[in-house]
Amino acid sequence: MPLYYDDDQAMLAETAQQFMAEEGAIAKQLRHWRDRDCKDGFGHGLWKQFAEMGFTGMLVDEDDGGLGMGHVEAGIVLENIGRNLTPSPFLSSSVLAVTALKHGSDDVRGRWLPGLIEGEKVYSVAIDEGAKHRPETIACKAEKSGNGFRLSGKKDFVVYGASSEMIVVAARTSGDDSDSDGITLFAVPQDADGMSHDSVRLVDSSMASHVAFDGVELDGDAVIGEVDGGREVLNAMLMAGRVGASAEGVGVAQGAMDMTVDYLKQRKQFGKLIGEFQALQHRAAHLYSEVEIARAVTIKAAQLLDGGSEKADLMASVAKAKVAKAAGLAVKEGVQMHGGIGMTDEYDIGLYMKRDRALQEFLGDQYYHAGRVAEMSGY
Amino acid sequence: MSDLESFRAETRVWLEANCPPEMRKPVRDEADVYWGGRNATFKNDAQKAWFEVCRDKGYTVPEWPKEYGGAGLSPAEGKVLRQEMARIGARPPLSSFGIWMLGPALLHFGTEGQKKRFLNEIAAGEIRWCQGYSEPGSGSDLVSMQTFGEDKGDHWVVNGQKIWTSYADEADWIFCLVRTDKQNKYQGITFMLFDMAGDGVSTKPIKLISGNSPFCETFFDDVEVPKSYGEDCPGYVGEINRGWDVAKYLLGHEREMISGAGGGDRTAAIGAALKRNAGEIDPVLRAELAQFDVDALAYSAMGEKFLDELKVGKAHPAQPNMMKYAGTELNKRRHELMMAAGGSRALEWESEETGGGKGARNWLRTKANSIEGGTSEVMLNVISKRILDLPGA
Numbered sequence: 001m002p003l004y005y006d007d008d009q010a011m012l013a014e015t016a017q018q019f020m021a022e023e024g025a026i027a028k029q030l031r032h033w034r035d036r037d038c039k040d041g042f043g044h045g046l047w048k049q050f051a052e053m054g055f056t057g058m059l060v061d062e063d064d065g066g067l068g069m070g071h072v073e074a075g076i077v078l079e080n081i082g083r084n085l086t087p088s089p090f091l092s093s094s095v096l097a098v099t100a101l102k103h104g105s106d107d108v109r110g111r112w113l114p115g116l117i118e119g120e121k122v123y124s125v126a127i128d129e130g131a132k133h134r135p136e137t138i139a140c141k142a143e144k145s146g147n148g149f150r151l152s153g154k155k156d157f158v159v160y161g162a163s164s165e166m167i168v169v170a171a172r173t174s175g176d177d178s179d180s181d182g183i184t185l186f187a188v189p190q191d192a193d194g195m196s197h198d199s200v201r202l203v204d205s206s207m208a209s210h211v212a213f214d215g216v217e218l219d220g221d222a223v224i225g226e227v228d229g230g231r232e233v234l235n236a237m238l239m240a241g242r243v244g245a246s247a248e249g250v251g252v253a254q255g256a257m258d259m260t261v262d263y264l265k266q267r268k269q270f271g272k273l274i275g276e277f278q279a280l281q282h283r284a285a286h287l288y289s290e291v292e293i294a295r296a297v298t299i300k301a302a303q304l305l306d307g308g309s310e311k312a313d314l315m316a317s318v319a320k321a322k323v324a325k326a327a328g329l330a331v332k333e334g335v336q337m338h339g340g341i342g343m344t345d346e347y348d349i350g351l352y353m354k355r356d357r358a359l360q361e362f363l364g365d366q367y368y369h370a371g372r373v374a375e376m377s378g379y
Numbered sequence: 380m381s382d383l384e385s386f387r388a389e390t391r392v393w394l395e396a397n398c399p400p401e402m403r404k405p406v407r408d409e410a411d412v413y414w415g416g417r418n419a420t421f422k423n424d425a426q427k428a429w430f431e432v433c434r435d436k437g438y439t440v441p442e443w444p445k446e447y448g449g450a451g452l453s454p455a456e457g458k459v460l461r462q463e464m465a466r467i468g469a470r471p472p473l474s475s476f477g478i479w480m481l482g483p484a485l486l487h488f489g490t491e492g493q494k495k496r497f498l499n500e501i502a503a504g505e506i507r508w509c510q511g512y513s514e515p516g517s518g519s520d521l522v523s524m525q526t527f528g529e530d531k532g533d534h535w536v537v538n539g540q541k542i543w544t545s546y547a548d549e550a551d552w553i554f555c556l557v558r559t560d561k562q563n564k565y566q567g568i569t570f571m572l573f574d575m576a577g578d579g580v581s582t583k584p585i586k587l588i589s590g591n592s593p594f595c596e597t598f599f600d601d602v603e604v605p606k607s608y609g610e611d612c613p614g615y616v617g618e619i620n621r622g623w624d625v626a627k628y629l630l631g632h633e634r635e636m637i638s639g640a641g642g643g644d645r646t647a648a649i650g651a652a653l654k655r656n657a658g659e660i661d662p663v664l665r666a667e668l669a670q671f672d673v674d675a676l677a678y679s680a681m682g683e684k685f686l687d688e689l690k691v692g693k694a695h696p697a698q699p700n701m702m703k704y705a706g707t708e709l710n711k712r713r714h715e716l717m718m719a720a721g722g723s724r725a726l727e728w729e730s731e732e733t734g735g736g737k738g739a740r741n742w743l744r745t746k747a748n749s750i751e752g753g754t755s756e757v758m759l760n761v762i763s764k765r766i767l768d769l770p771g772a
Contacts, residue, residue: 002691003680003684003687003688004684261767265770276770281767281769282759285758285767286759288767289701289704289705290705292701293674293678293680294677296685299680299684300684314676318677321673322673322674366673367666369673373669373672377651378654379651379653379665
């Protein structure tokens with residue numbers, strides 16, 4: 001498969017770009033909700049529009065009422081989300097939660113997918129149990145209890161957790177904390193007794209929860225996939241999320257770079273446009289090449305994932321690490337080249353830096369993923 | 380079975396029958412590569428057999444038209460052939476600047492007579508070409524070149540000096556940029572073709588920090604260059620005084636080639652191989668290797684994307700500059716890390732175990748990657764100007 005968009009994908013890209021630039025724009029969404037101190041951190045109206053555009057269920061199989069598209073297509077939407085810093089539960093709900101739910105029974109899918117496709121419901125995922133992403137270790141426990149399970153433990157960095165009707169929770173049903181096996185995924189409804197959120201605003205204005213499960217009683221039908229066999233589903237979910245986060249990161253990088261290059265063409269100092277200075281030209285050109293490479297590997301990873309390739313896991317980590325480097329560079333250069341104005345809240349460039357920081361941390365930073373690349377390569 | 384699948388199947392059978400086992404081993408040194416030319420000799424029978432069978436099938440230049448010595452393969456078939464050759468580790472049957480550089484320029488700008496003659500000679504490995512671009516005072520800044528061809532009616536008399544002419548001491552002919560109009564900086568250069576055996580051409584190798592001499596200084600002292608080699612076969616490519624158009628087109632090809640986008644292992648991940656060779660790796664070096672491998676694997680995805688887009692005309696015309704910049708910087712990093720992992724053993728310049736200091740010599744050689752074919756700084760200038768559209772660049 002060639003590494004560029006086919007005609008349908010190119011058309012989707014055009015649609016998504018236009019939609020997000022208009023409806024998902026920074027002033028209309030991110031600043032609007034942030035300045036009102038919105039407890040959700042995103043607009044439900046926009047989520048409904050996402051559904052009308054066919055975005056919410058794009059990864060859901062056609063038999064389940066979705067569009068049966070792939071991760072290349074989800075990446076197209078995410079890149080435009082990134083470019084406009086559009087706050088939305090798309091990544092957590094439509095990519096991560098959907099990837100998990102695809103492994104669920106007819107009942108599980110029938111219960112949760114329609115509300116999401118219609119843009120009525122928002123879901124999130126609970127994986128991390130500390131400040132850093134370490135999904136190899138899962139301590140959160142779900143013990144057998146009657147016909148169901150009793151869930152205890154804590155989760156961190158549950159993005160939009162308090163606004164979610166359901167949270168996909170990775171918990172341990174057997175074995176030791178660092179065992180690969182013995183993991184089970186659960187669809188935990190918002191109204192479950194014993195679940196509490198400590199919801200906090202993050203640097204990028206998004207909301208994330210520290211979630212505590214204090215003996216939460218779950219029915220057997222909360223199980224997604226096989227009991228004790230959840231690691232595979234968790235890995236699939238992580239891969240999808242990492243590729244998706246990479247695509248969003250490419251958008252963040254592109255948005256920051258576009259703003260910066262534009263500024264270089266307008267701002268005058270010492271009687272010249274600053275874009276005439278070779279010191280800045282070379283840095284901008286270097287940045288361009290890093291962003292292009294990051295985009296290429298992200299599309300590659302998405303294609304491998306859609307094709308069910310064994311290399312998808314490696315390339316997802318390569319993409320996540322590379323995008324973090326490229327987007328990190330884009331936002332830092334962006335703020336620096338904007339000079340003093342780059343430090344003001346009024347200017348958007350700083351917002352890109354904040355979003356990039358949060359996105360880098362989500363599902364593993366560049367150090368974690370470079371480490372994974374080394375391990376998977378055998379050194 | 381689709382046409383492409385049956386082509387793949389045929390290709391496999393053909394390669395199995397025709398590529399000798401000795402030609403399926405990695406290229407280790409210069410002698411492993413066949414460059415063709417009037418004075419060429421084969422290293423062994425396998426090299427000769429492999430070259431001849433490929434030449435007869437048009438596989439020295441598989442995508443060139445049959446009438447010019449190629450096999451007339453479509454880009455998709457060419458890709459299949461490259462993949463199948465890579466699968467068995469087959470060496471290229473013939474390496475030459477004629478194939479990589481002059482050929483594409485002639486295919487684009489040449490007359491029918493030039494194509495018939497020169498492309499067939501290149502495909503058959505009969506004439507070895509070298510490139511005369513840089514001069515002592517004009518490296519990346521080619522428009523400042525001084526070598527001058529005085530118009531004498533049916534020929535020019537060329538005087539001047541070129542530098543960094545790769546393998547000029549072994550080449551038969553040169554494709555050479557010569558100033559033919561001193562008034563016009565850009566449109567006063569002609570892209571000439573001439574035989575180096577003629578009077579007035581001399582070459583002198585330049586010894587490099589790696590101890591090797593792939594480059595030469597080349598001197599022209601009243602060299603007579605005909606304006607024509609016969610009917611429909613001018614002694615120059617494109618138009619007189621418009622050689623810059625040809626040179627720019629060709630530089631794009633050169634940059635593509637140097638960037639490694641066309642294959643090769645310069646962008647491959649290296650951590651695992653170094654661990655096997657060097658044993659324990661310092662944790663900080665391991666971290667650097669992992670970061671390098673992330674960049675290298677990402678760059679190889681970029682290479683794939685670039686080639687895919689190039690084939691369907693979606694690539695930005697200045698994209699080769701980006702590939703060249705990023706690829707060569709990466710290759711330098713790769714060899715730095717290999718030297719670091721190799722430790723004191725990698726320093727050995729003449730020991731048998733290091734193949735005569737091959738690693739160290741390669742490391743030194745890579746330092747030229749970001750200089751030759753336009754420096755990294757020039758690549759960044761081109762990106763600034765042509766892609767980012769920055770002012771005054």
